[in-house]
Amino acid sequence: AVPLVVARSTAIAASNGLLIRDRTAFEEARNTEAIIFDKTGTLTKGEFGITDTLVFDEAFGARDIVSYAAAVEMQSEHPIAKGIVNDAEDIWTVDHFRAIPGKGAEGKVKDRDVKVVSPGFVRSRGISIDDPRFEELSAQGKTVVFVLIDDELAGAIALADIIRPESRQAIADLQAMGIRCIMLTGDNQQVANWVGEEIGLDEVIAEVLPQQKADTVKEIQSRGLIVAMTGDGVNDAPALAQANVGIAVGAGTDVAIETADIILVRSDPGDVAAILGLARATYGKMI
Ligand code: ADP
Ligand code: MG
Numbered sequence: 001a002v003p004l005v006v007a008r009s010t011a012i013a014a015s016n017g018l019l020i021r022d023r024t025a026f027e028e029a030r031n032t033e034a035i036i037f038d039k040t041g042t043l044t045k046g047e048f049g050i051t052d053t054l055v056f057d058e059a060f061g062a063r064d065i066v067s068y069a070a071a072v073e074m075q076s077e078h079p080i081a082k083g084i085v086n087d088a089e090d091i092w093t094v095d096h097f098r099a100i101p102g103k104g105a106e107g108k109v110k111d112r113d114v115k116v117v118s119p120g121f122v123r124s125r126g127i128s129i130d131d132p133r134f135e136e137l138s139a140q141g142k143t144v145v146f147v148l149i150d151d152e153l154a155g156a157i158a159l160a161d162i163i164r165p166e167s168r169q170a171i172a173d174l175q176a177m178g179i180r181c182i183m184l185t186g187d188n189q190q191v192a193n194w195v196g197e198e199i200g201l202d203e204v205i206a207e208v209l210p211q212q213k214a215d216t217v218k219e220i221q222s223r224g225l226i227v228a229m230t231g232d233g234v235n236d237a238p239a240l241a242q243a244n245v246g247i248a249v250g251a252g253t254d255v256a257i258e259t260a261d262i263i264l265v266r267s268d269p270g271d272v273a274a275i276l277g278l279a280r281a282t283y284g285k286m287i
Helices: 004-015 023-029 039-043 062-073 079-087 119-124 132-139 167-176 189-199 210-221 234-242 254-259 269-283
Strands: 018-020 034-038 049-055 095-100 104-109 112-117 143-149 152-160 180-184 203-205 227-231 245-249 262-264
Touching: 004 018, 004 023, 004 269, 018 269, 023 245, 023 262, 023 269, 034 039, 034 210, 034 269, 039 180, 039 189, 049 062, 049 079, 049 132, 062 079, 062 104, 062 112, 062 143, 062 152, 079 143, 079 152, 112 119, 119 143, 132 143, 132 189, 167 180, 167 189, 167 269, 180 189, 180 210, 189 203, 210 227, 210 234, 227 234, 227 269, 234 245, 234 254, 245 254, 245 269, 262 269
Parallel strands: 034 180, 034 227, 180 203, 227 245, 245 262
Antiparallel strands: 018 262, 049 152, 095 104, 104 112, 112 143, 143 152
């Protein structure tokens, strides 16, 4: 039998869009010592818009750079892809589309091989990015993706996302509960640092590939901490499973939802603080 207080908490939670799938994990949630947030879509809105376009190869104009990139991104589900497609003026088609998880996407556009990729991918190809504008844009918290055309650096597109207005308060509330707040992202270190400072995070872990996210959770557990993890994507499922408490946020993907112990229907980081607070109120904090 489920104790009355637990049943009542579960019902209150559900009516507020906080769904408890695994009651043991909910009980464990009261002991959370560190919480790991996914950046894009959780702490930020995940709605990107283009702010700047850089041209490195004068054979192309800024509009071409965006058009080539948008043709590839039309086939991608990534929030960066949606931002590029929304702001593009031309609609070109792509063949042989391929996602490069955690790094970008590629395809053939107008008989050229086009890649839209992270700074890490560009460096891994031995191409140096010695443009000061890249550093400046990143320091402003903008995500910069590079456009390679036939494997030559042709241009770059900077995009801005919006920090959710609830993020700062949610982090402060969790910290007041003695919980260490960590952000984990595939985005570059400077962008991550910028977001971290804006919302007062304790720690920022950047440039992590999707398949490394579960290892990052393990590393934090190996510090002796009980870890809750939030995520929304297909790629987040192994990390949600590895965490002591896995929390799927927002509309999310089916995979994330099936793996999570707790599902937050809304994408409000304040709900993360609410559910951990409710676990403590329900079971008391075990010291
Ligand atoms: P996040 O932590 O933001 O969910 P991801 O692992 O999804 O990060 O992506 C990491 C990085 O890989 C992005 O910041 C971007 O540089 C690059 N990337 C991934 N997918 C795409 C895409 N479709 N187009 C352009 N860049 C992408
Ligand atoms: Mg993601």
